[in-house]
Amino acid sequence: MKKLLALCIGCFTGFAAFAQLDSVQLMKDVKTLSDDKMEGRETGSRGNRMAQFYLLDRFKQIGLKQFVNTYEQPFYFSRKGKRIMGTNLYGYVKGRTDSFLVISAHYDHVGMRGGSGPDSIYNGADDNASGVAVLLALAKYYAVHPPRYTLVFAAFDAEEMGLQGAKAFVAALPVPAGRIVANVNMDMVSRNVQQQLYVCGTAHYPALKPFVTAAAARSRIALPLGHDRAQDGPQNWTAQSDHFEFHKKNIPFLYFGVEDHVDYHKPTDEFSRIDPSFFYRAALAIQNVISEMNR
Numbered sequence: 001m002k003k004l005l006a007l008c009i010g011c012f013t014g015f016a017a018f019a020q021l022d023s024v025q026l027m028k029d030v031k032t033l034s035d036d037k038m039e040g041r042e043t044g045s046r047g048n049r050m051a052q053f054y055l056l057d058r059f060k061q062i063g064l065k066q067f068v069n070t071y072e073q074p075f076y077f078s079r080k081g082k083r084i085m086g087t088n089l090y091g092y093v094k095g096r097t098d099s100f101l102v103i104s105a106h107y108d109h110v111g112m113r114g115g116s117g118p119d120s121i122y123n124g125a126d127d128n129a130s131g132v133a134v135l136l137a138l139a140k141y142y143a144v145h146p147p148r149y150t151l152v153f154a155a156f157d158a159e160e161m162g163l164q165g166a167k168a169f170v171a172a173l174p175v176p177a178g179r180i181v182a183n184v185n186m187d188m189v190s191r192n193v194q195q196q197l198y199v200c201g202t203a204h205y206p207a208l209k210p211f212v213t214a215a216a217a218r219s220r221i222a223l224p225l226g227h228d229r230a231q232d233g234p235q236n237w238t239a240q241s242d243h244f245e246f247h248k249k250n251i252p253f254l255y256f257g258v259e260d261h262v263d264y265h266k267p268t269d270e271f272s273r274i275d276p277s278f279f280y281r282a283a284l285a286i287q288n289v290i291s292e293m294n295r
Helices: 001-009 023-033 034-039 044-063 125-142 162-170 204-217 230-235 243-247 276-293
Strands: 074-081 081-094 102-105 150-156 180-186 199-200 253-257
Touching: 023 034, 023 125, 034 044, 044 125, 074 162, 081 125, 081 162, 081 199, 081 204, 102 125, 102 162, 102 276, 125 150, 125 180, 125 276, 150 162, 162 243, 180 243, 180 276, 204 230, 204 253, 204 276, 243 253, 253 276
Parallel strands: 102 150, 102 180, 180 253
Antiparallel strands: 074 081, 081 150, 199 253
């Protein structure tokens, strides 16, 4: 792991002249969240709580502001006859207007599973430690580069159990729904052999397309639009991650994610499988879209 992290950091040196996000911290965050000690971050587990503690510390380091004197939003839901508590984490960076963008990523994963194999921990490096690491990088950047809109950074719990965290958040929004310009959701953004990061949502909300198009023109990875039409069938991602709960409230969304890979929901979704170059370029592309939206 140490050799890989050094390699990851080294691969970013070519970006030094124009880097806007903290690439070293980006890799540290995804490595930490997908470490074995987090035990797969299943909602309600010890490892999930450890991830919460880590994220709370990062929120404080970044200087995210609190809405009601806390970053935590506990919620409860039932699953297979069992009552489970989840915890969303959120804070904000004050903008120049009273309108809001909600930037989100889920930090939970599927935990540990028994079996005859040597690896029982589903680390969820791409799904979705990667999205949370980008969320933290964006929060750090905008904390010192004030945006037009106030940016709410939300790390959702229990996405893997039916979008429960997003449901709880949308049911008790910290700001008026009518003032939310859009939700930008990230779920699996760290690897793709075709160097493609899909942007889902513009078929529903075409007014958001120009922001993606402008950012794509200067992106070093492809930002294809799609996976958001009825004719896409099972490849329609509209309802497949936390942005769906915003969509149900008629809040526009953009969802950034890669197509499923061979390690999806397997113990092999580990830090060592991340493509550092693609990951950083994906983070920059998402940042560029958000900056376009804040013009």
